[in-house]
Structures are given as structure tokens and as C-alpha cells.
Amino acid sequence: MINAPKGTKDLLPGQSYKWQYIESIAREVANLFNAKEIRTPTFEHTEVFLRGIGETTDIVNKEMYTFNDKGDRSITLKPEGTAGVARAFVENGLHTSALPAKLYYITQCFRYERPQAGRLREFHQFGVEFLGASGYGTDAEVITLAKTLFDKLGIKNLALYINSIGCKNCRKKYSDALRAYLKSHEQDLCPLCKERMEKNPLRVLDCKNDDCKKINANAPCILDYICDECKDHFAGVQTLLKDAGVQFKVNANIVRGLDYYTKTVFEFVSENIGAQGTVCGGGRYDGLIGEFAGNDVPGIGFAVGIERLLMLMENTGVQIPCNETVKIYVAPMGEQASQKAFTLITDLRKKGISADFDHMGRGIKAQFKYADKIGAEYVAVIGSNELEKGEVKLKKMSDGSELFVKLSDVSEFLLKA
Ligand code: ATP
Ligand code: MG
Numbered sequence: 001m002i003n004a005p006k007g008t009k010d011l012l013p014g015q016s017y018k019w020q021y022i023e024s025i026a027r028e029v030a031n032l033f034n035a036k037e038i039r040t041p042t043f044e045h046t047e048v049f050l051r052g053i054g055e056t057t058d059i060v061n062k063e064m065y066t067f068n069d070k071g072d073r074s075i076t077l078k079p080e081g082t083a084g085v086a087r088a089f090v091e092n093g094l095h096t097s098a099l100p101a102k103l104y105y106i107t108q109c110f111r112y113e114r115p116q117a118g119r120l121r122e123f124h125q126f127g128v129e130f131l132g133a134s135g136y137g138t139d140a141e142v143i144t145l146a147k148t149l150f151d152k153l154g155i156k157n158l159a160l161y162i163n164s165i166g167c168k169n170c171r172k173k174y175s176d177a178l179r180a181y182l183k184s185h186e187q188d189l190c191p192l193c194k195e196r197m198e199k200n201p202l203r204v205l206d207c208k209n210d211d212c213k214k215i216n217a218n219a220p221c222i223l224d225y226i227c228d229e230c231k232d233h234f235a236g237v238q239t240l241l242k243d244a245g246v247q248f249k250v251n252a253n254i255v256r257g258l259d260y261y262t263k264t265v266f267e268f269v270s271e272n273i274g275a276q277g278t279v280c281g282g283g284r285y286d287g288l289i290g291e292f293a294g295n296d297v298p299g300i301g302f303a304v305g306i307e308r309l310l311m312l313m314e315n316t317g318v319q320i321p322c323n324e325t326v327k328i329y330v331a332p333m334g335e336q337a338s339q340k341a342f343t344l345i346t347d348l349r350k351k352g353i354s355a356d357f358d359h360m361g362r363g364i365k366a367q368f369k370y371a372d373k374i375g376a377e378y379v380a381v382i383g384s385n386e387l388e389k390g391e392v393k394l395k396k397m398s399d400g401s402e403l404f405v406k407l408s409d410v411s412e413f414l415l416k417a
Contacts (some may be wrong), residue, residue: 017324025153033148046075051292056200078107079109087292090289124305127303128146128303131297131299132299133300144244153313157272159268160248161254162254162266163223163253163254163255163266165222165256167226167263174222189204189212189215223252237264260285260291263283264300265281273308273315281303328378329371330382331368332358341357344410358370367379376397378417394410
């Protein structure tokens with residue numbers, strides 16, 4: 001037997017309705033905020049992610065699925081959605097059209113990670129990117145969009161943490177201070193953080209190693225280093241979130257893994273799904289588009305991990321509506337009845353009624369069993385008597401009641417039922 005690759009999952013019938021539900025709510029919420037869908041390729045030139053994510057990140061350092069194609073180009077399966085959107089935004093000249101561009105996507109992502117609960121090698125994200133607006137109102141709107149999604153899905157107990165990591169200028173000052181502090185604790189840092197400390201010390205704050213966490217607890221705080229403009233921006237975001245009734249906590253340890261973030265960063269975190277508790281991560285990235293175009297275009301976005309979202313919903317007992325029933329199952333007895341059954345279901349489907357019938361040549365008892373399994377609301381039996389009279393015996397499965405209906409009247413009956 002050949003198994004699916006490690007860290008990938010099949011989505012089976014009986015489960016897929018959950019995904020369709022989450023996706024439909026995500027689209028509905030995006031519409032409420034006037035965001036439009038963008039779809040970008042599953043793979044890009046590797047360069048897109050080197051520029052768009054940053055060479056000091058975990059993603060670029062160790063998690064990308066990169067290979068040379070037959071034309072010897074370096075290709076990478078998308079590990080996240082933002083870099084491809086930024087590339088598409090510039091390539092298609094969206095920066096010259098009406099701004100802000102309010103975009104959303106639902107996509108699979110690929111990262112070579114150690115698979116565990118909430119961590120896969122192929123996973124899915126719902127993401128939002130608002131490009132072209134630099135004011136704090138956009139930050140508040142994007143955060144509110146994520147919050148609206150969680151509310152509409154009926155998710156409670158998600159903590160929202162926000163922070164500001166400043167602009168390029170204040171980041172530089174902070175990086176220097178942080179590096180000096182980390183240097184004085186260098187011997188206790190994990191090997192990776194020893195490297196990070198030199199290249200991008202903020203990344204150390206993101207480390208999950210216990211020793212590094214202890215050192216981080218007493219590190220200088222970024223909020224003491226941000227400039228007045230960044231401070232005002234952050235204060236503005238908080239005022240609007242309060243006005244919108246969105247509860248949050250300022251958490252100076254949230255720095256996010258990607259290099260391109262500036263100013264506001266945020267995470268929605270759950271205590272109900274174990275170690276992989278971050279369901280949504282996002283932030284402002286005023287320097288990203290500049291990596292692809294001549295000029296900078298400000299932007300802000302987030303991505304929600306759909307697997308983690310679903311885990312959270314299932315672990316906390318959130319109901320996911322399922323309406324995967326079939327209105328009618330037609331149970332023929334014999335060859336001639338089968339032909340009639342086929343004509344009947346074809347007609348019913350034309351009228352918008354979901355219908356199924358026997359494909360297996362089963363006896364009538366087995367057909368009823370099957371109809372029950374697929375959740376048929378009605379079963380129509382066509383035997384020799386019914387054939388003769390041009391009618392069906394219709395059984396309502398929920399209460400067992402039966403009646404005879406003329407073949408030509410079945411659709412009318414069901415449309416009213
Ligand atoms: P983590 O710290 O858990 O590795 P991250 O910072 O790498 O997360 P992002 O790049 O911000 O994650 O991606 C946004 C969201 O995508 C995460 O909050 C999470 O819900 C989801 N996600 C990220 N990596 C995976 C993965 N390997 N499997 C499943 N979901 C993931
Ligand atoms: Mg990660």
C-alpha cells in the first residue's frame with residue numbers, strides 16, 4: 001500500500017462539509033469588509049520567498065519545499081500567502097489602480113516541519129492583505145475582520161495579543177540594544193539563537209527553547225524604543241479596537257516570525273489546542289512591496305491556519321452545521337423499474353431536487369439501509385405494481401409514513417415537502 005506523504009492529510013467525505021462551512025463564512029466576512037479574492041500560483045520562483053519572507057526566518061532557512069524544475073529554475077511551493085500576493089500586486093500593476101487593494105485568499109501552504117497536532121507539511125490558510133493604506137485605521141479594520149470571523153464561527157476564548165515592533169528606524173535602535181543584552185547571555189542561548197542574535201536578534205524573542213525563553217523574559221522591551229510616530233500609530237490602533245469592542249492585551253513578546261513586519265503585529269491564541277495555540281498571526285509590513293517594486297506601498301494582513309481553527313472548534317464543542325442530506329432516494333425493483341427510476345431522478349434533478357438511486361442492484365431491504373446511511377429524506381419505491389399504475393410508494397424516513405404519488409407529481413410533492 002502507498003500512504004500519503006508524512007504531514008499531509010486526506011479530506012474525506014463526511015468531513016469536507018466542515019471545511020466548506022468555514023470557507024463560506026470566511027468569504028462572507030471578507031465580503032462584509034469589501035475584500036476581494038485573489039488566487040496566486042501554488043509555486044513561485046524561489047526568489048519571491050527569499051525577498052518576501054526574509055532570509056533569517058525559519059521558513060526560508062529550513063521549511064521550504066524547493067526544487068529545480070526541468071528547465072533548471074529554482075521553484076518553491078508556497079509556504080505562506082503574502083509573498084505571492086505581493087508579487088502579483090506589483091506584476092499586475094494593482095498599485096496603480098484604486099487603493100487600498102483589499103484582498104483575501106484561501107490556499108494550501110507547504111512547509112517541511114516536524115508533523116504534530118496542528119502542524120502539518122501541507123496545511124491551509126485563510127489570509128487577508130490590505131495594500132496601499134498606512135493609517136492605523138486599516139490596522140484596526142484588519143484585526144476586526146479576523147475577530148468577526150471568529151465571532152461568526154461561534155469561537156470563544158481566543159486571546160488577542162497586539163504589539164508594535166516599530167518602523168525601520170526604531171527597530172534598528174532596538175535591535176542594537178537587544179543584541180547587546182543577548183550578548184551578555186550568549187552562553188545560555190540555543191545554538192540557533194546564537195546565530196539569530198547576530199543576523200536578526202528579534203527572532204530570538206520568538207524562540208520556543210526554555211532557556212531562551214528565560215533570557216527573553218528580562219530582555220529590553222521594544223515598546224520603550226519605538227519612535228513618536230510609531231507610538232501614536234499604536235495608540236490609534238488601540239483606541240479604535242476599544243471603540244469596536246474588540247478585547248486585546250498588549251504583549252511585547254509578540255514579534256512574529258517574518259522579517260518584513262513593521263509597527264503593528266498581532267496574534268489570536270487559544271489555550272484549547274495544545275502547544276500549537278496560535279490560530280492567526282498578522283501584522284503591518286510597510287517594507288514588503290518595496291522588495292518587489294521601485295516604491296514602497298504600505299500593507300497589513302494576517303493568516304488564519306484552517307486546520308488549527310477546525311481543531312479549536314472541535315475541541316471546544318462549536319457546532320458545525322451539516323446539511324449534507326439527499327432529498328430522495330429512488331429504490332427500483334427490477335430492470336424495468338430501474339429505467340423508470342433513472343428517468344425520475346433525471347427529471348427531479350432538473351427541477352433542483354437532490355436525488356439518488358440504486359447503483360448496486362441491491363434488494364429492497366438493503367436499499368432502505370443504504371438510503372438511511374446517506375440520510376435520504378424520502379425513499380420512493382418502484383416495483384411492478386407501481387410500474388403498472390405509473391406511481392411510486394413514497395416513504396418519509398423521519399416518521400415512516402407512506403403514501404402513493406403519481407410519477408408525474410413526485411417533483412411537485414417534494415418541492416412542497
Ligand atoms: P508557528 O509559530 O506555530 O510555527 P508561524 O508563526 O510559523 O506559526 P505563520 O507563518 O504566521 O505561522 O502562519 C499563520 C498561521 O498558519 C499560524 O498561526 C497557524 O495557524 C498556521 N500554520 C503555520 N504553520 C503551520 C503548519 N505547519 N501546520 C498547520 N498550520 C500552520
Ligand atoms: Mg512556524
